[in-house]
């Protein structure tokens with residue numbers, strides 16, 4: 053069996069999808085428990101979203117500047133590389149799982165080369181284990197394993213706003229990924245807006261890299277944390293992180309405006325400014341508070357996160373709505389889902405940050421390898437982190453009145469150019485009250501991104517004013533039987549049992 | 551008890567929607583109930599081809615031609631609502647033997663008035679420049695057209711509602727009201743609904759509903775997968791499919807069959823559909839189905855090899871063992887009517903089915919003889935369909 057060849061089949065005890073905080077931890081824990089582990093990750097090198105860094109071929113020894121929890125990464129990475137040298141981890145970067153299957157043998161993962169793979173990031177053929185490159189040349193292939201740990205992470209949740217289809221409008225995480233992956237910024241003058249503590253590292257990162265942050269607009273207010281201070285105090289390192297960001301903000305004089313939103317992106321062919329306003333606790337615009345920022349290159353939005361649920365949903369794992377309105381997988385204390393042998397860790401069990409993702413990954417990996425009970429200390433740390441996350445979700449909700457910010461011709465689905473009025477009309481006259489019928493009637497979510505960007509917003513619009521999308525509606529939206537685009541040629545040469 | 555109506559339609563798929571629409575046009579009072587939202591069954595997991603080219607001679611071809619006339623006639627004012635497009639179909643033969651069968655089929659079809667034109671090698675390439683070099687020739691059917699099926703169902707329900715029809719979503723029918731033999735209405739969690747005529751338009755669920763009324767209507771599911779590509783500039787101009795497709799349509803073989811219908815949508819995505827297999831209501835993804843679609847499609851259009859699929863979906867065609875739909879009054883349970891089992895042609899046949907049924911329910915003699923579709927052809931419940939139809943669900 054030669055790993056990594058086109059059309060090859062790789063066998064392992066445990067397969068891990070994702071090499072971010074959760075996936076790295078799961079792989080390491082499973083390997084250290086004695087399992088043979090295969091790690092499939094769309095990225096070109098380990099780290100995932102949070103610990104994304106410059107190509108190791110360019111910067112062989114990243115120092116972790118601009119990163120949090122880098123010590124944790126360095127530790128996990130050393131253990132990961134050691135396990136690879138022992139032959140216990142087979143690392144398959146640059147591959148996306150487009151379809152998972154459950155069968156008698158356990159799980160089968162069908163993979164395809166990741167779509168947006170920068171050339172410079174391509175894994176070299178004969179790199180020794182220990183570099184960021186993988187085991188052999190990347191090509192489509194199949195991984196078969198008795199147990200599966202899914203750690204596919206999430207991405208920034210987006211809400212439509214007039215003008216957001218203009219170039220220059222990015223996901224906040226997209227700016228950060230650009231910076232972490234290239235070491236440069238996608239512009240000079242930035243506005244960062246949305247809600248939640250994740251806006252802070254993005255803005256701080258921009259400023260530290262020499263960009264100018266004209267403002268951070270936070271729709272919520274610090275007072276929203278007051279009922280949740282106990283939960284927040286349970287995770288003191290978060291307060292510490294917060295203090296560090298505050299220092300960065302002060303040093304670079306970044307204005308942090310609460311109860312504020314972007315109401316419109318200005319610009320002809322690309323974003324050149326934003327209109328802003330103050331909002332009340334529900335998110336309704338307060339008349340007379342409008343303002344404008346001119347000469348803006350990039351606007352970054354983040355309204356919390358959307359866990360990447362297609363793989364768990366495709367395998368039939370039970371799901372629920374989390375406190376932030378996201379669809380997440382249900383797991384037990386060992387991170388096992390409703391499907392025996394399928395473990396979930398990281399954002400797909402609830403958005404909770406990188407530290408929680410690591411703890412969950414360690415638990416899931418160990419459990420997948422040898423079915424031991426969860427570590428008590430890990431369990432109580434996880435509980436504290438989850439309480440903190442829940443407090444955060446309550447303090448930084450998607451504003452109830454966000455639908456009122458839209459004009460009738462605001463684009464909601466950017467791929468298919470579907471407007472807000474087309475959606476509300478389909479809802480009101482054709483009875484499109486869930487994301488599935490909305491998609492059928494308006495094409496919202498039918499384009500290249502398959503509703504990954506607009507799915508949440510479209511689901512809420514279908515449900516009606518001030519209502520959030522139901523678990524059923526979000527789960528229908530997450531039903532993407534192709535987890536990633538795959539060429540017809542690859543499908544034509546699929547190995548099947550019949 | 552809710553207010554009673556002349557007609558109660560169960561199911562708001564494309565068939566129920568068309569039936570309600572035309573019943574209202576007849577001046578009848580109509581109630582429509584669906585257990586979900588409009589177009590939430592097979593009508594939202596299919597394609598929207600209205601094909602003359604693939605029909606067997608006999609009642610189905612006649613119903614197809616009648617339906618075409620309704621699409622172009624009664625319903626023409628609404629064409630834009632459901633993206634009606636007369637793009638024409640092309641059947642391609644890549645083997646001498648299939649070319650010969652295609653020629654035979656064409657001769658017969660011409661005799662029945664189907665507009666078909668032969669395409670030699672060059673004419674085929676002029677019509678479809680990206681067709682495989684292997685393709686020997688083909689036949690062009692200009693009557694073949696298409697609609698967006700979900701929009702058909704949803705807009706027909708909306709238009710019907712505007713004409714006074716009462717529509718209730720999320721209202722499953724759980725039983726029938728009887729007066730002796732007669733069916734006089736339905737039971738639902740929202741109360742009972744009385745009606746002069748109760749119409750079973752529940753697609754693949756039609757057998758289940760019929761059983762609730764104590765009659766046998768053997769509608770079974772036949773699974774089909776469809777693949778969707780990334781959006782592309784126009785590369786495929788007609789509905790293009792291989793000559794073997796015609797053989798598959800009428801087949802009773804439970805095994806996986808497929809011959810691609812390749813076509814582009816207004817959005818630029820190419821649809822590759824669809825497989826046919828009898829596996830009950832199995833929703834698990836079949837890699838062999840995907841492979842078959844991919845192989846067949848690239849054989850027709852080699853450029854598809856490097857094109858990305860972004861999605862696939864599947865639905866269950868409602869079919870009867872004799873491959874004819876069930877349309878008409880059920881003499882075994884007076885008051886009960888059926889319009890179901892349209893298999894892979896329900897979208898195209900909906901217009902004609904709805905209009906004819908409305909005529910019959912309204913007491914007129916329908917424009918087309920419905921007796922070949924009569925429900926009673928399946929006999930009494932004590933005389934079930936032959937057991938081999940059950941094995942398809944194994």
Ligand SMILES: Cc1cc2nc3c(=O)[nH]c(=O)nc-3n(C[C@H](O)[C@H](O)[C@H](O)COP(=O)(O)OP(=O)(O)OC[C@H]3O[C@@H](n4cnc5c(N)ncnc54)[C@H](O)[C@@H]3O)c2cc1C
Pocket residue numbers: 069070071072073074075092093094095099100101102103120147148149150203204205206207208224225226228250251253254360363397398399400404405406407409535536
């Ligand atoms: C802008 C931003 C700021 C943040 N700031 C903080 C912060 O300050 N503090 C904090 O604690 N957390 C922060 N986070 C959150 C943190 O990034 C996540 O909690 C953490 O990354 C979750 O880890 P994960 O392993 O679940 O997912 P990820 O790190 O997202 O890793 C998932 C990996 O899976 C891969 N993958 C996904 N799908 C597939 C597939 N089908 N096939 C193959 N591979 C796949 C991805 O390519 C990726 O490499 C921030 C996130 C963002 C976006």
Ligand SMILES: Cc1cc2nc3c(=O)[nH]c(=O)nc-3n(C[C@H](O)[C@H](O)[C@H](O)COP(=O)(O)OP(=O)(O)OC[C@H]3O[C@@H](n4cnc5c(N)ncnc54)[C@H](O)[C@@H]3O)c2cc1C
Pocket residue numbers: 560561562563564565566583584585586587588589590591592593594595596597598599600721722723724751752753754755759772773774775776823824864865866867868889890891892893894895896897898899
């Ligand atoms: C892959 C595929 C491709 C196809 N391509 C084409 C094509 O190109 N052209 C074409 O003409 N046809 C095509 N078809 C066939 C076509 O989709 C069907 O024939 C048609 O949709 C059937 O419509 P229907 O209204 O009978 O059923 P459905 O659309 O399934 O509607 C039945 C309705 O009944 C409701 N219902 C069920 N039980 C109850 C209950 N107890 N109470 C209340 N309501 C209930 C359901 O919720 C549903 O909405 C295709 C089918 C498939 C699967």
